[in-house]
Each structure stands twice: as structure tokens, then as C-alpha cells.
Amino acid sequence: MSSTKDIDALIDMMAKLPGLGPRSARRAVLHLIRKRALLLTPLADMMQTVAATARECLNCGNIGTADICDICQSNKRQNGELCVVEDVADLWAMERSGVFKGRYHVLGGTLNALDSVGPEDLRIPRIRDRVEAEDVKEVILALNATVDGQTTAHYIADMLEGQVQLSSLAQGVPIGGELDYLDDGTITAAMRARKSVS
Ligand SMILES: [Zn+2]
Numbered sequence: 001m002s003s004t005k006d007i008d009a010l011i012d013m014m015a016k017l018p019g020l021g022p023r024s025a026r027r028a029v030l031h032l033i034r035k036r037a038l039l040l041t042p043l044a045d046m047m048q049t050v051a052a053t054a055r056e057c058l059n060c061g062n063i064g065t066a067d068i069c070d071i072c073q074s075n076k077r078q079n080g081e082l083c084v085v086e087d088v089a090d091l092w093a094m095e096r097s098g099v100f101k102g103r104y105h106v107l108g109g110t111l112n113a114l115d116s117v118g119p120e121d122l123r124i125p126r127i128r129d130r131v132e133a134e135d136v137k138e139v140i141l142a143l144n145a146t147v148d149g150q151t152t153a154h155y156i157a158d159m160l161e162g163q164v165q166l167s168s169l170a171q172g173v174p175i176g177g178e179l180d181y182l183d184d185g186t187i188t189a190a191m192r193a194r195k196s197v198s
Contacts, residue, residue: 059072
């Protein structure tokens with residue numbers, strides 16, 4: 001049996017991370033082992049902690065370490081605006097820009113007939129409950145400019161028609177672009193110039 005079996009297994013595991021291939025994974029693991037006290041041991045501890053505590057917010061789908069996330073717990077964030085995003089990465093991108101002061105609703109994907117992803121799979125029905133429970137006046141559909149993203153936006157707009165003001169991010173979000181890849185200035189501009197959906 002190879003004396004590097006455990007290390008090889010770690011490299012294989014790291015290579016599965018987004019943005020890392022086998023080559024970067026090998027470099028990262030080598031670096032970690034060389035910085036055992038400074039990086040590897042603390043990282044292993046942190047991973048264990050996060051593995052035990054990370055969870056989805058029961059209200060909005062954000063990821064944190066409590067059943068209800070900080071944003072949903074803060075009364076200041078209940079300002080009548082609810083921003084619907086596809087993924088937690090989009091929520092985090094929006095928070096980094098600091099442009100939005102309301103609350104979020106993370107769908108966890110988009111409607112997709114081919115993969116039989118329906119509204120029930122995506123926390124879509126919950127949006128209606130939240131509009132009532134949290135006194136939402138405006139729902140901002142900040143979905144990606146992909147075909148599936150826009151299909152999902154139309155579905156939600158139809159569902160909520162007549163109940164709240166509906167708006168979507170202004171031009172500036174590139175076609176097929178994901179919010180997470182936009183710089184803060186572009187997100188801010190797209191949010192400020194949001195337009196109403198009828
Ligand atoms: Zn939340």
C-alpha cells in the first residue's frame with residue numbers, strides 16, 4: 001500500500017472543489033502540509049465546526065449557523081422588500097454590494113421541465129406565505145438572465161400578480177451571467193435602476 005495514500009485521498013477530495021483541479025489541489029495540499037500548525041490544523045478544526053453547525057435558514061434558505069439567519073432575525077431588515085435569488089452565492093454577492101436593505105428568499109435553483117424541477121422543489125410556494133407574514137410590499141426578482149432563470153421569474157410574477165409590487169433587476173446583468181460574478185458596482189446599479197414587472 002502506498003505511503004501517500006491518505007495524502008492522495010485528500011488531493012482527490014480537494015480537486016472536487018469548484019475552481020480547483022488536480023494540479024491546484026496538489027499545490028494546495030502541499031502548502032497545507034508545509035504550514036501544518038499555521039494552516040492545516042486550524043483549517044481541519046474549522047471544517048469540523050462548520051460541518052457540525054452550518055445549516056439553511058428555515059425562513060429564507062440562506063446559509064448560516066442558526067435555524068434562522070441574522071438577516072431574517074433583524075427587524076431592521078423587514079422593510080417591505082423581499083429579494084428573490086436563485087442561490088446563496090447570489091445573496092452573498094448582493095450583501096457584499098450593500099445596496100439592498102430588505103430580506104431575501106433563496107430558491108435553491110430554477111424551474112426546469114427537463115429535470116422535472118417544479119415549484120415545490122424550490123421554496124416557491126413559501127414566497128406567498130412570507131409576503132403575508134412579513135408584510136412585503138415589493139418583491140424584487142433578482143434571477144439570473146438565463147432561460148431557466150427568466151422562466152422562473154415569470155412563474156413567480158404570475159403567482160404574485162395583484163398581491164405585491166413586482167420588479168426585476170435592470171439591464172446590466174449579462175445574459176447567462178450569475179450575480180456572484182458581477183462586481184459590486186454593477187449589482188448596485190442594477191438594483192437601483194430596477195424596473196417594475198407587469
Ligand atoms: Zn433567513
